[in-house]
Amino acid sequence: MVLNRDCWEWNKLRTQLPTDVDNKIIRHNFELKSNTDDKPIWTETQTGSFSVGTAWDKMQQRRPKNDILDNLWHKNIPFKMCFLTWRAIQDRLSIDSKVASLGISIEPGCYCCKGDIAGNTRENIEHLFSYGDLAKKIWSFFAAAFVSKIIPPIICWEIWKSRCSSKHEITKNKFTKARIGNSWSSLCRAMENAVNQKSAISVRWIKPPSMMAKLNSDGSSKDGFNLGQGTSNMAEASALLYGLTWCANNGINLVWGETDSLLLVKCIKREWKPPWKIAKEIQQIQNLVEENGFNISHCFREANKLADKLASFSHSTNGIQVFNSFSVLPRSVRGLINLDKWNLPSFRIRPVKPSLLVYDPP
Template sequence: MSFLTWRAIQDRLSIDSKVASLGISIEPGCYCCEGDITGNTRENIDHLFAYGGLAKKIWSFFVGPLSINYRNISFKLILLNSWNLKTSNPIAAFVSKIIPPIICWEIWKSRCSSKHEAIKPTIYVTKSNILFSTLQITRNKFTKARIGNSWSSLCRAMENAVNQKSAISVRWIKPPSMMAKLNSDGSSKDGQCGGGGLIRDNQGNFIFAYSFNLGQGTSNMAEASALLYGLKWCANNGINLVWGETDSLLLVKCIKREWKPPWKIAKEIQQIQNLVEENGFNISHWFREANKPADKLASFSHSTNGIQVFNSFSVVPRSVRGLINLDKWNLPSFRIRPVKPSLLVYDPP
C-alpha cells in the first residue's frame, strides 16, 4: 500500500495519461468511476485519486468526519492535509496517517478490476475493504481501545479527548539525625523575581525562613539567589550539616558541574560551589510538589520589598505554617503530569 502511494505521488503508475505520454495510442476513458467507463477525459493521477466520482465519495466518507479538507484539491494536497492533521487524540493521529495509503490501494484495485476484468467499481465494496483494513490495523496498535465494527464507532474513539495522566505520591523527606535541611525556591512574575526558603531540623521543626524581592530578573536568578542566601545563613550561624534541596534541576546540575551554568547566574553558582566545598553541604533536586513551603515563601516575595526574615514559627505566614506542618506529619502530595500519547489507550470514554 505504501509503495503504491509513493508511486502515485511520483506519478509512476501505468495510467492512461502516462501510457499516452510515451506515444502509445489509447482511447480516453475513466475506469475508476461508477457508471460508464468511457468518456472524453483521459484518466490521470488527480482524477483517479482525488477528483473522480469514486474518489470523492471515498474521501468524503472517511476523511470528512476528521475535518480534513479534500474538496477540489489535488491528490498530493489531500495526502498532506491528512498526514499533517493536528490532534491530541493518538487514535485520530494514527488513523490519519494510515488511511490514505489504504484508500489509494482500494481505489487502484477497483480501477484495475474495471479496466482489465470489466468489473464495475462499487462504492459499497470499496468502503467495506477500506474499513476492514483500517479497523484491523488500528486494533493491532491500540489493543486496549474500545473500538466497534463500524466507522462511526472508530470516529467516536477519535473524537474523544484521550488525556492520559500519571500521578505519583511525593513527600518531603526529613534529613538524617543531627542534620538540618534547607529548602529554597525562586519565583518570576511579569519580569519581577524573588526567592524564599526555610530551614528545618531532622524532626521537621522550624528553624529559620526568609523571603526577598530581587526586582527585575529571571526565574533561574531567583532560584540561585534563594539557595545561596540560605546556605550563607547556615554557614554564618554554625550549621554545617546541611542538606540543601531545590526543585530546579538546572541549578543542581550546574552546582555539581554536570552542566555549564547560564552566564547570568554564573557568579551565584560559583559562590554556592565554594560554600558547598568549604562546609561539606549536600545539594539535591526534588519535585516542586514536595517543596511547597519554599514555593509559598518565594511567591510572597512579590508583595514585599527587600528581605523579610522569620526567626520564629509563630510569625511565619499562616498558609506557610500549614504546609510546614503537613511536611512534618509526613503527609504526601501528588505529582500529576500528562503522559505523551502512546500506542496504548486505556478505555477511552
C-alpha cells in the same frame, strides 16, 4: 583602557563604546578577573557556546507563524506522511493540473472518482484531497467528531497512494494499515484513552536527620523577581545562593539543601555545564558547598510546595522578607508546613503515551 583594577572605567567606556554595548555590559553584569583569560560568550545559547542553528535563527527573517503548518509535524507519524501533507498544502505535488500548466497535453480525468466525474474532471489538489469521491468518503467518516491531529497526514498519505496506484498500477491500493478498529466508537474510545491516560506516584517531603538543618529553595520569575531581574533559572540559583549564604553567615554548617531544579543540581555537582547567565551564581554556590560541606540534592516540585508558595509571594512584596515564627506566616503556608510535618504525600501526575492507537506504515 576601560578596565582599572578589575573594575569598569565607566567614563571611558561610555565614550569609546556604543550605547547598546554599554547597556549589555550593565545588564549581564560580567565578572572581571585579571588572572584569567577572556572568553567569548554566544548570548543566543544557554551554555554560551556558538551554534550554527542559533546563528541562522538570528540572521534569517522569519515568516508569520502558521498554526496549520506548525501543528502538521508529529513525532509519532513517519516524516514522509507529514512531508506529503505539507507538499499538498503548499501545492507542490506533481498532479495533472500542474503538469498541464507546463504545456504538456493530458486528458482530463480523476483516478479517485467513479462514473462521469472520473472522465470529465481534471485532477487538482482541492479535488484530490477534499472534493473527490474517495476524499469525501474518508473525511466524512473521520469528521463526525474531534480526532487527533495525527489522523490528517495518514489520510492524505493513503489518498495519495491510492491515486498513484490507480494511475500507474492495475490493482487499487486499500486502506489496511491504520489499525484503529472497525467502528467510529472504537476510534473515539482510542482517542479518549490517549488523552486521559496518566500515571501518578506519591511524593513526600523528607525530614532531615537529627542535628541537621534542611534548606528547601525555589525561585519564581514573572517579568522579574524579588532577587533581581532574570529568567526562572536565575531565580532558582539566586534563591539557593541566598539561603546557603544565610546558613553560612549564621554558623549553620550541617545543611541539606534541596531544590526542584534538576539543572541547578547537575551544574552544582559539575555534571552539566551551567548556562552562562547563571555561571557566576553557580560558582558562588559551589564555593559555599565546598567550604561548609553542604549537601545539595534534587526533589520533585510536588515535594517542594512550601518553598514554591513562599517564592510566589515575592511578586507582591518589596525587598527581602524574613519570617521568624510560625504564627506570622501566611495561612496557606502554615497549612503546607503541617502537611510536611505529618508526612502526608502529594501526587505527581504525568500523561502516559497512547497505547491503543497503532499505526504501522509499509
